[in-house]
Amino acid sequence: MSFPWARQYEPKNPVSKFFDEKLPLPRLVYNAVGAGYPVPRNLSYFWNFGVLAGFFLVVQIVTGVVLAMHYAGNAQVAFASTEHIMRDVNWGWLMRYAHANGASFFFIVVYLHIFRGLFYSSYKAPREMIWLLGVVIFLLMMATAFMGYVLPWGQMSFWGAKVITGLFGAIPIVGEPIQVWLLGGFAPDNAALNRFFSLHFLLPFVIAGVVILHIWALHIPGSSNPTGVEVKQESDTVPFHPYYTAKDGFGLGIALLAYFALVFFLPNALGHPDNYIEANPLSTPAHIVPEWYFWPFYAILRAFTVDFFFVPAKLMGVIAMFASILLWFFLPWLDKSPVRSGHYRPTFRKFFWFGLIPAMVVLFICGGAPAEEPYVMMSQIATAYYFLHFLVILPIISSSEKTEPLPYSITEAVLGSDKKPVLGENTTPAV
Amino acid sequence: MLKLISVRLVAILVGLGFAVAVLWAFVIGAYNAATEEPAGHLPYEKPMDLSWSFDGPFGKWDQQQLQRGLKVYDEVCAACHSLKFVAFRDLEQLGYTEGQVKAYAAAKQVPGIDPNTGEATTRPGLPTDYFPSPYPNNVAAAAANNNAIPPDLSLMTKARGDGTNYVASLLMGYGPPSAELLEEHPEAAPGPGLHHNPYFPNLNLAMAAPLNAGQVTFDDGTEATVEQMSKDVAAFLTWTAEPTLVKRKQTGWPVMIFLLFATVLAYMSKKQIWAAVKPKK
Amino acid sequence: MADTTATATPDMATSDDGIRRRDFLDIAAVSAAGIGGLAVVYPLVTQMAPSKDVLAASSTEVDVSAIEPGQAIKAVFRKQPLFVKRLTAEEIAAAERDDNAALRDPQTLADRTKEGHGDILVTMGVCTHLGCVPLGAAEGEVKGEYGGYFCPCHGSHYDTAGRIRKGPAPTNLEVPEYEFTSDTVIQVG
Secondary structure, three states: OOOOOOOOOOOOOHHHHHHHHHOOHHHHHHHHHOOOOEEEOOOOHHHHHHHHHHHHHHHHHHHHHHHHOOOOOOOOOHHHHHHHHHHOOOOHHHHHHHHHHHHHHHHHHHHHHHHHHHHOOOOOOOOHHHHHHHHHHHHHHHHHHHHHHHOOOEHHHHHHHHHHHHHHOOOOOOHHHHHHHHHOOOOOOHHHHHHHHHHHHHHHHHHHHHHHHHHHHHHOOOOOOOOOOOOOOHHHEEEHHHHHHHHHHHHHHHHHHHHHHHHHHOOOOOOOHHHHOEOOOOOOOOOOOOOHHHHHHHHHHHHOOOOEOOEOHHHHHHHHHHHHHHHHHHHHHHOOOOOOOHHHOHHHHHHHHHHHHHHHHHHHHHHHOOOOOOHHHHHHHHHHHHHHHHHHHHHHHHHHOOOOOOOOOHHHHHHOOOOOOOOHHHOOOOO | OHHHHHHHHHHHHHHHHHHHHHHHHHHHHHHHHHHOOOOOOOOOOOOOOOOOOOOOOOOOOOHHHHHHHHHHHHHOHHHOOOOOOOEHHHHHHHOOOHHHHHHHHHOOEEEEEOOOOOOEEEEEOOOOOEOOOOOOOHHHHHHHOOOOOOOOOOOOOOOOOOHHHHHHHHHHOOOOOOHHHHHHOHHHOOOOOOEEOOOOOOOEEOOOOOOOOOOOOOOOOOOOOHHHHHHHHHHHHHHHHOOOHHHHHHHHHHHHHHHHHHHHHHHHHHHHHHHOOOOOO | OHHHHHHHOOOOOOOHHHHHHHHHHHHHHHHHHHHHHHHHHHHHHHOOOOOHHHHHOOOEEEEOOOOOOOOEEEEEEOOEEEEEEEOOHHHHHHHHHHHHOOOOOOOOOHHHOEOOEOOEEEEEOOOOOOOOOOEOOOOOOOOOOOEEEEEOOOOEEEEOOOOEEEOOOOOOOOOOOEEEOOOOEEEEO
């Protein structure tokens, strides 16, 4: 779908005419990210992170394919092959640091993308499917990142693999057989390393597939915007190209500056020193932590320290950790407010800034800290708030709060007034 | 509508369930924290903040220092610690000539195979060989060192937080525990075969103080104090952990400058394009 | 579609100067992106070239003292077989007899050996046709119609000096760069 005033692709020369008839790929691109896609004219820089996430997915695939040309997925030599990449392969150190920090940046931009979705309720109708696919992408990213972290076969790789597969051991009765099946053994070894390598190579392409669906679903209703008011008329939009290609280009420059500053000057700042110690199945590091992007969820996992009636603490933690992400699937139906943007929802805004964000910060800090007081108690309060926010507070305030008046249209929001005569054929029904 | 209400009712119940479960854990944890003595940590010290030639975005190797560090490794550390990811050929980066590297390698015995009998033996090293391990395997290393296997040093400065400072501090930090420490933490007294060091996380490590003043004679005439040797070997181990460190930083600058330039261009281009649709002030 | 642009952007500045400046900036920005993209290609391509350890491992020493006349040994040079053969008097004579024959890749035996060591023939054990390992170095292997080496893949025959005489191979077996570091030891590469 597109708005009636969307520009139409017009092949100008014989070659593009030939393509347009046989394989209208240029037309597809034109309508997807070209001048043929009308986008609200008031998008803020928070709308940059979708394109950036796509960019870092490409960075990860390119550097990852290169690394796979030199890496050996065998427990005997995996660690040494990583060092071979760092020391002997031409530009190998750059490829590896770009890949390791690329994972971090992929998560940074995706977290900002999710943050924007939560604040502006981008998950609301008619964009539920975009949101659902986004959550699927996030879950796939987590699985891919986890398996990738295992590959260098350092101490954190090994013990991360052991601990995370141990989560499945929490499932009653079938848990342990499942864990052994996942690892292909009783502890992480060659079998586990090899299958993780295989899946780590495969999943990014699955992610790319779901990303295409995500973008497809986006183009049905079109992009949301900071007011949350739907597009009504042509003056509410600008063509994606050149307006948002230019804006995304600038955003990309900023992101790359930060990314390469890390790659070239602090490449190990986001990693853990223990992963430069070769995996040793007989000695656990003093303090096992996952990569930083898992910290909030790791904190939720560890917050459940006592059995709850008949549910053992371990199982409760695992259920809560998975539930903390899976509940995102229900957000479109939990938040009933007719207004999307947090800018016009005073109560929602208060809980968002003074409840959810501090809780996430606390969970992030506690997930990276050792499992001792006061971190455990802090993470327990934050975990309680996290679940209450999404499952209790959001459903209640979304149906009870008094929202602030919305602008009549995007044009009015931008220009201060919207006096244009609204032509019948150029409007879509007001939402 | 009914369905939506039921979705939200279930959500509220589930949310309350999780919250009650985790707050229950909080109550018990808080009660325990209030009634139990917290397990204290032994107070170990953060590494000293030393300055290095390769620090900072413009850092460079001090080849003289790396050569001295190699000598310390060679004459002291190598007795127990391997350096398995470093090849002799890499030493050319320390400023040695091809001939010097060849001679250095040839002076080392590396594992080989007798060409006539096929038996395991040793042969003089080639530049392509890696630093040989002082022990044939981990079992031998453990047996010779009271079950504490001396770790490989190739990546040591990357495998510890603030690694270069840590290695230097540790080597300089040996000494008997202070009386106050022992009074407060009697368990910090070194056990048999252990040695006190304030920079080691549990304050006692199996390695005895390895460096004594004057132990190594530096070719460049530098006086071999414990501090000098500690710093030099820490610098050398920073190089072994990441021989590409300086190249990495030097590659970074043109990339950053180019990106800055391109980003400014992108910004101006974006401004130009948007000028047409921005409301006039 | 000019008219829709005009409606969407009614206040667009269209002075000649503005247009030109804008075009220049866009072109500069896109060019910068292009240069950046090209710069990225360089490490991505060169990472496939031989790594430092592979380049370093490219010399081999062989002791030729134990090779009897008529015998050859196979050594490894750059992960490829290297034939070191001590020629018998008859083989030398046969090779020298053909020095002036019609050869596909004309070379004399003297060209292919070191002075003072005319009986030591060092060649790569790699057929110049498509890279198979020719027979003839080991005891009892077929030596081909010219008594040197014979490649079974596509039937190239090499003579006692390792010169191509018959079959599809375009050139003689390659003589790598080597030197005698002592009377009995050669260093290849």
